[in-house]
Amino acid sequence: MKEDLEAVVERLKPLFPADIRVVAAYAESYHAEFASQLSALTQFELCPRDTYMLLLWVQNLYPNDILNSPKLAPELQGVRLGTLLPPTQIQLLEARFLSNEVTRVRELMARALELESKSWTKDEAPLRLNSRCFSELAIHIIQIISQGQAKAESITLDLGTQIKPLLLEELARFLRSYQRAFDGFLERCRQLRNYRANVIANINNCLPFRTSLEQQWQTPPDLRSSLLRPLNELKSHGFDTLLQSLFGDLKPLFKRFTQTRWAAPQQTLEEIVSAVAERMPEFSELQDCFREELLEAVHLHLVKEYIARLCKRRLVLKTAEQQQQLAGHVQANAQLIQQFCTQNVSPRPPSQPPMVVGCPPAPSSSRARTSSLGLFKPDQVRPEPLWAPGHDSGQGQPLSTKPVPAGLPSHLAARRPPQARRDHSPARPQCHQD
Template sequence: MLKMLTLFQGLPGQQLVPGVLDHLESPRKEPSTSEAESEASMSEASSEDLVSPLEAEAAPERGEEEASKKKKKAKGLANMFSVFTKGRKKKGQPSSAEPEGELQAPPGPGAPLPTVEALKADLELGRLEAAGPLLALERELRAAAAAGGVSEEELVRRQSKVEALHVLLLRPLACCAPPGGGATWGAWLSRALRRPGPGRDDGRSEAERAFLRMGRAMKEDLEVVAERLKPLFPADFGVVAVYAESYHEHFAAQLAAMAQFELCERDTYLLLLWVQNLYPNDIINSPKLAGELQGVKLGSLLPQKQIRLLEATFLSSEVSSVKELMARALGLESQRWAQDVAPQRLDGHCHSELAIDIIQIISHGQVKAESITLDLGMQIKRMLLVELAAFLRSYQRTFDDFLERCKQLKNYRVNIIANINNCLSFRTSVEQKWPSSQDLLGPLNELKGHGFDALLQSLFGDLKPLFKRFTQTHWAAPAQTLEAIILTVGERLPEFSELHDCFREELMELIHLHLVKEYIIRLSKRRVVLKTAEQQQQLAVHILANAALIQSFCTENGSSAAWLHQALPTLAEIIRLQDPSAIKIEVATYATCYPDFSKGHLSAILSIKGNLSNSDVKSIRSILDVNMGVREPVKSLFSLIKIG
């Protein structure tokens, strides 16, 4: 297949320059000097056809090529005449072809027609009432062609005169195309493409400008035909429809020829945009033409089979382009991480453009498809959803690789924060555009979680020896130990200030969970056995005081983990209580709040109570065998605590 030389430039998937429709409404400019000269030369050429038969016979031969063209033109004469008869009454029906409005009635059967020279003089003066006699001249020519007896050369000569007169008739009407097309249609197209259009610095290609000028010319010319030429013809002539059909046939021919080539991505998009949107909506159904063309069956500019093939090509190439652009954006972003480039700061937060770029790339592809048809927009939306999911998985893997390989870089932590902040833009976009596709959030949640782990790793490392003091001192000074822990955490919190508020709250919840979890681990170490009720009550008081301090500190710093509030106080109550039955009730309640609380965890806590018999311990443990409709925990606590 031939390779069409594209006039479109730019990245794959680049959208047609916005605002192309605006120019369909722009006023027509005066012709340039070169255009006026071209118009004049065309007029002169057309006027040559107005010479008398004797002058024509005296003219020299024009060559075999021109004679051949005239023969072809004569053969198509009957087709041309059929255009003028559309909307006419059939034989035997009353004729309604009498002129209306300013149109002069054609001379009667015995009355002589005005000469071609007289009509030419009237039309050159802009007298549109000459359209009536011109119509009568056409009828006479049609009758002569139907009756036979007139040579093809003579028919061609007369037809040339009629076409030249049509050029003069339509010149006051802003260069409208004559009905029937023919040789003068080519002249019209030349003028349409020479009309002043958008400047060459507007970013449009030559093909875009050509389609824009053709579309605007068709729209404006049909409006002029409807406003000024329609009143000069009989109502049943359907002059607007005749012109519209002539334009439509030429436009369809242009597009069909273009569609035969191997099109690039932007060519395909432009072709579909005109066929499916701009032509039917902004030209045919424009406010001034919709009523005039109601009932005119112009049809589609391209066959539906061709349109479907073009749509499939567009979808495939656009999705590939989106995929390529997203991969390129991620590659550039990860390159900046590896080169230790610090992220931008925006409103006091570490900021990356990656999420914005990806969202715009996705949205751009969908908007392009929707600009053709809404159905095509829905098709590409499903396809882009698949590509976005694949991109997010790739993003998460690339980020994990950065976390592992680049720990020694100076901007390691701030780049982690920037990527965590990215998740907000992604999450918001997914929730708005794909609310039923929450599985897209999986890779984002993993990326965020791994980022949090990396940010908290050094802090939790610093807290580990402090938590060991609880068991090393046999809980002799729990208040002082916890105060040291809280002080250490407070000193490190400013490191996370450049996270978005929502993520800083999530991170504070993780710190809250860590403090509670480590406290329970120390209680479960079986390092202390308290044999009296008084000792157990004293430890319970310490646990309650520590629980209150942890809760107040974490809540004041943004933690919303209310689900952790009862974790330590309930364990303190189990340690304080002495009646096995009361302990059972407390354990049963605790298991409903924390479904991952196991017999192993319970045994570790009960081991602190040195005055419980083995039978009491066994009886209390059995309460966890009762099915109380306990479900899997939404959030993990005891599953993070290993006993052994």
């Protein structure tokens, strides 16, 4: 059609007077014939490919590539040809196209997940890329979604806008299915040789999904959070699986804190840190960002277990020196944990290390539970004196001024004690452990 009309412009137009609109006459004749043929075509049940090609011709190729071509556009100015199909018929075809395309995308993604999950259960080793475990599933899914978007935009940009939320809805449905399939794999396939490698590959898969949602699709923050929720769950469950063995091996070591003298836990903590360091190469095939997140989980576990063991001990610290000694042990142990995590991709910038606060024993009695170990940023800490019971008089005496976290629970915060009673009981050993 384009070649025919261009031939009219080049060969026939010069043969007719200027007042005879020969090009317009030919264009109107061609347009009427095509409109009649297409209208008859739409009466049949069209397959998805025919629906797409018909819309592509009516909405894009005919008005843009033919009528608006450099040779024909000047000749057809002022000629009102209209569309090849009525607007209502075009809307029906567009609705059919959207439904067909969404179904196609859903089926392709389901097929990709089925093939991927079969490779897990068959104990196939994942691919390696730059010494990292790698899966092509994310690439396939992103390509499927992107192709669906591009296909709609090839018809009209407005149709591309209409299909975007539908594709994102399908992506959300796929990610939930992906999480369920991965959870099933975690539960049923623990004995497979490539189990851990496939777990790592699936955790690494979260990165291209997240990057695509943040950069390519540019989704609103609330929608992005909803889409990323299954991936965050997948990553969290993967971390739990990878760390389960390590945390189990650390449990007997942490128990030693309640089985040894309070003043001698340093060696135990050093053994714990060494045990963690020996296991860190197991996570080297994670992407750097996920290895850092996993180390945060290890850091949190070490601190929480340390706090839990401290809180299970009941100590008698009768002198200020003993209390200061305990605070020094807590501070040294916290620094050891922090130093280890900093050397193994620290989750915090070096310019703002966390402050470690050890709360003293409750001042109303010489028998007190050791306090929790908290991590606080500098702007969350306010100076406040720590108090210990007086020994010769009834007044509490400040030991020192140390940072105390604002808003610390009342049962942990250091408070100035009420007037102490004189203790006439026989002297006890300096340190007693129940």
